[in-house]
Amino acid sequence: xxxxxxxxxxxxxxxxxxxxxxxxxxxxxxxxxxxxxxxxxxxxxxxxxxxxxxxxxxxxxxxxxxxxxxxxxxxxxxxxxxxxxxxxxxxxxxxxxxxxxxxxxxxxxxxxx
Amino acid sequence: xxxxxxxxxxxxxxxxxxxxxxxxxxxxxxxxxxxxxxxxxxxxxxxxxxxxxxxxxxxxxxxxxxxxxxxxxxxxxxxxxxxxxxxxxxxxxxxxxxxxxxxxxxxxxxxx
Numbered sequence: 771x772x773x774x775x776x777x778x779x780x781x782x783x784x785x786x787x788x789x790x791x792x793x794x795x796x797x798x799x800x801x802x803x804x805x806x807x808x809x810x811x812x813x814x815x816x817x818x819x820x821x822x823x824x825x826x827x828x829x830x831x832x833x834x835x836x837x838x839x840x841x842x843x844x845x846x847x848x849x850x851x852x853x854x855x856x857x858x859x860x861x862x863x864x865x866x867x868x869x870x871x872x873x874x875x876x877x878x879x880x881x882x883x
Numbered sequence: 884x885x886x887x888x889x890x891x892x893x894x895x896x897x898x899x900x901x902x903x904x905x906x907x908x909x910x911x912x913x914x915x916x917x918x919x920x921x922x923x924x925x926x927x928x929x930x931x932x933x934x935x936x937x938x939x940x941x942x943x944x945x946x947x948x949x950x951x952x953x954x955x956x957x958x959x960x961x962x963x964x965x966x967x968x969x970x971x972x973x974x975x976x977x978x979x980x981x982x983x984x985x986x987x988x989x990x991x992x993x994x995x
Binding site for chain 2: 803820828
């Protein structure tokens with residue numbers, strides 16, 4: 771099973787450029803989320819979705835947009851990249867049952883110059 | 884403002900020793916406390932989890948101790964092995980776990 775697949779694995783952007791980080795899961799999970807990982811800050815929740823058509827903000831949503839048109843996909847959009855968005859981004863999914871574990875992808879390392 | 888505070892930031896333990904990582908939280912509405920393990924280049928994976936109605940949970944060499952009154956919980960790794968070298972995150976969530984909040988992480992290195 772592929773689990774949670776993130777693309778690309780690495781990306782370099784210039785300030786002001788836009789891009790979309792892709793996330794797909796094949797486990798039919800209702801819940802999907804995006805985290806960013808920075809040294810000393812742990813994993814911080816950006817946006818999450820509890821099902822197709824439903825999204826909500828996490829701890830650090832500014833500068834990021836999401837949409838959930840299908841159960842499988844949950845893309846993260848950076849409309850105008852800033853150096854502060856240099857980070858490792860992780861997508862995660864989980865089943866809808868209470869307290870089921872998060873399944874993470876292997877991350878996208880983004881550098882904004 | 885971090886809702887879940889984790890310490891230490893890094894930890895070096897001899898093979899066979901006990902690794903202890905501590906976490907504290909403020910929000911008493913949290914009702915589920917998982918620990919995740921992350922190896923370099925990989926995403927985190929669930930290691931062990933506890934609910935606040937029990938004070939301890941053990942799975943193999945890994946034990947969570949939970950102190951509800953102090954709003955603290957800790958991970959103990961007994962007989963630590965070099966293969967345990969990884970980053971460990973404590974986390975907390977409420978109401979079914981849809982918003983899981985993570986601590987800052989602890990980098991554990993087990994010396995052979």
